[in-house]
Amino acid sequence: MLTQTDLRTVPVSHSHTSSIARSAPVRGGIGAIETMGSQMKFSANAEIFGEDEPAEYVYKVVTGAVRTYKILNDGRRQISGFYLPGDIFGLEIGKEHQCSAEAINGVTVLVVRRSAIVSLAERDCEAARELWSFTGRELRRVQEHMLLLVKSAQQRVASFLLEMSKRLAATDAIELPMSRQDIADYLGLTIETVSRTMTQLVSEQTIVLPSSRRIVLRNAGALRRLNA
Amino acid sequence: MLTQTDLRTVPVSHSHTSSIARSAPVRGGIGAIETMGSQMKFSANAEIFGEDEPAEYVYKVVTGAVRTYKILNDGRRQISGFYLPGDIFGLEIGKEHQCSAEAINGVTVLVVRRSAIVSLAERDCEAARELWSFTGRELRRVQEHMLLLVKSAQQRVASFLLEMSKRLAATDAIELPMSRQDIADYLGLTIETVSRTMTQLVSEQTIVLPSSRRIVLRNAGALRRLNA
DNA sequence: CGACCATTTGATATGGATCAAGCGATGTGG
DNA sequence: CCACATCGCTTGATCCATATCAAATGGTCG
Numbered sequence: 001m002l003t004q005t006d007l008r009t010v011p012v013s014h015s016h017t018s019s020i021a022r023s024a025p026v027r028g029g030i031g032a033i034e035t036m037g038s039q040m041k042f043s044a045n046a047e048i049f050g051e052d053e054p055a056e057y058v059y060k061v062v063t064g065a066v067r068t069y070k071i072l073n074d075g076r077r078q079i080s081g082f083y084l085p086g087d088i089f090g091l092e093i094g095k096e097h098q099c100s101a102e103a104i105n106g107v108t109v110l111v112v113r114r115s116a117i118v119s120l121a122e123r124d125c126e127a128a129r130e131l132w133s134f135t136g137r138e139l140r141r142v143q144e145h146m147l148l149l150v151k152s153a154q155q156r157v158a159s160f161l162l163e164m165s166k167r168l169a170a171t172d173a174i175e176l177p178m179s180r181q182d183i184a185d186y187l188g189l190t191i192e193t194v195s196r197t198m199t200q201l202v203s204e205q206t207i208v209l210p211s212s213r214r215i216v217l218r219n220a221g222a223l224r225r226l227n228a
Numbered sequence: 229m230l231t232q233t234d235l236r237t238v239p240v241s242h243s244h245t246s247s248i249a250r251s252a253p254v255r256g257g258i259g260a261i262e263t264m265g266s267q268m269k270f271s272a273n274a275e276i277f278g279e280d281e282p283a284e285y286v287y288k289v290v291t292g293a294v295r296t297y298k299i300l301n302d303g304r305r306q307i308s309g310f311y312l313p314g315d316i317f318g319l320e321i322g323k324e325h326q327c328s329a330e331a332i333n334g335v336t337v338l339v340v341r342r343s344a345i346v347s348l349a350e351r352d353c354e355a356a357r358e359l360w361s362f363t364g365r366e367l368r369r370v371q372e373h374m375l376l377l378v379k380s381a382q383q384r385v386a387s388f389l390l391e392m393s394k395r396l397a398a399t400d401a402i403e404l405p406m407s408r409q410d411i412a413d414y415l416g417l418t419i420e421t422v423s424r425t426m427t428q429l430v431s432e433q434t435i436v437l438p439s440s441r442r443i444v445l446r447n448a449g450a451l452r453r454l455n456a
Numbered sequence: 457c458g459a460c461c462a463t464t465t466g467a468t469a470t471g472g473a474t475c476a477a478g479c480g481a482t483g484t485g486g
Numbered sequence: 487c488c489a490c491a492t493c494g495c496t497t498g499a500t501c502c503a504t505a506t507c508a509a510a511t512g513g514t515c516g
Binding site for chain 2: 070072073076078080092093094098099121122123124125128129131132133135136137138139140142143145146147149150151188227
Binding site: 381420 | 472474481
């Protein structure tokens with residue numbers, strides 16, 4: 001279905017246990033990821049981790065964009081989240097990843113061993129609270145996403161545009177890292193419906209599409225009105 | 229829309245701060261809810277808490293069933309979860325509830341102050357871990373529910389029946405506490421579609437319907453095959 | 457230029473929503 | 487005790503949003 005050339009990159013400096021030693025004096029739980037992790041790079045469409053694989057690492061996006069997803073029994077792919085610079089992903093409660101994760105484009109991530117974070121939380125209640133709080137934010141995000149999936153195509157696309165605008169637009173112009181197929185699989189729609197909805201928004205002067213990946217919000221109010 | 233007579237029950241022994249004092253020697257975080265809480269009763273369709281209300285309490289179902297939901301801007305209701313005896317609900321990371329909660333039928337719950345749990349977690353890392361773990365399970369549940377909402381009506385109903393069978397059936401007969409409207413709002417379908425799908429399953433000999441609230445799984449394998 | 461891939465556009469099909477009516481259980485008042 | 491209103495559920499007829507199938511367009515890279 002999704003003919004994605006799997007260009008899996010070999011991790012840069014993988015089992016880097018020395019970084020854990022550095023973690024001891026650090027305060028502030030997962031917020032401290034940047035000071036204790038090592039960097040890894042992935043090229044476009046490379047798998048970062050797979051569903052049911054042991055969740056050995058936690059990741060923080062430095063540059064690029066990441067998608068997490070599950071493949072349904074009928075072959076469809078449901079994308080559960082997009083992760084952009086600054087976002088943390090791959091943190092699990094259990095031992096295995098619940099989703100797969102792939103680089104959307106070229107991605108740099110910071111990586112920390114899950115065990116380092118978990119053992120820190122055993123000693124430091126503040127770190128434990130941060131873990132809880134992170135998972136709580138993730139829970140909210142997924143709940144929001146769930147609500148999205150019972151709305152009309154127009155509403156879903158509008159929500160998506162507003163979300164992306166908030167998350168990655170400095171100005172009113174958005175540079176999307178992901179393809180139409182990614183968007184469709186995120187919104188639970190087909191690529192055709194996403195495309196048609198976009199053209200409709202263009203014809204209503206709500207957005208401008210200088211190119212398929214570049215979107216300018218001309219009337220964000222109209223997008224908001226579609227939804228809440 | 230949903231003409232539910234709001235029979236809100238006045239809490240039994242509400243601000244019961246003495247119970248917090250009792251909490252100090254208790255170990256095991258939210259698992260200890262039963263030893264530190266006070267009981268409350270709600271009659272059918274009574275509101276337990278409302279969206280955006282301060283999340284002062286955490287609840288554990290003793291008897292009966294609870295639904296949590298959000299009302300969408302277009303007036304539809306999306307039920308995010310059903311909580312059955314033994315289940316905990318209403319635990320928030322932030323200060324306000326993200327959903328409303330109502331008793332489906334007559335309900336008895338145990339209630340603990342959120343502040344008691346949170347402050348316990350500040351001292352006891354093990355309790356903090358339990359909080360994290362609870363929210364993590366909730367996250368998984370919602371992720372699963374999200375996947376449900378992109379499936380066909382048949383698949384959604386089948387999943388629902390299997391879920392309920394697992395959660396509240398001792399035998400292969402299920403006694404549903406919730407109405408068809410509740411089921412529909414949980415599955416993101418209309419009441420008519422739920423009903424039609426059930427009759428279809430009956431005609432395929434997959435289930436038997438002695439009454440609308442009583443469901444016997446005749447061929448659970450067939451239900452499973454519809455899905456994963 | 458020409459192959460390739462992502463995206464858009466067009467034509468048609470269909471699953472589930474909507475609108476409307478019927479049915480069975482439960483309860484109420486005469 | 488029965489006529490009748492009410493409520494939750496089922497069934498039927500039709501409509502519509504989105505999926506599906508198919509083709510055209512456009513951008514990118516050799």
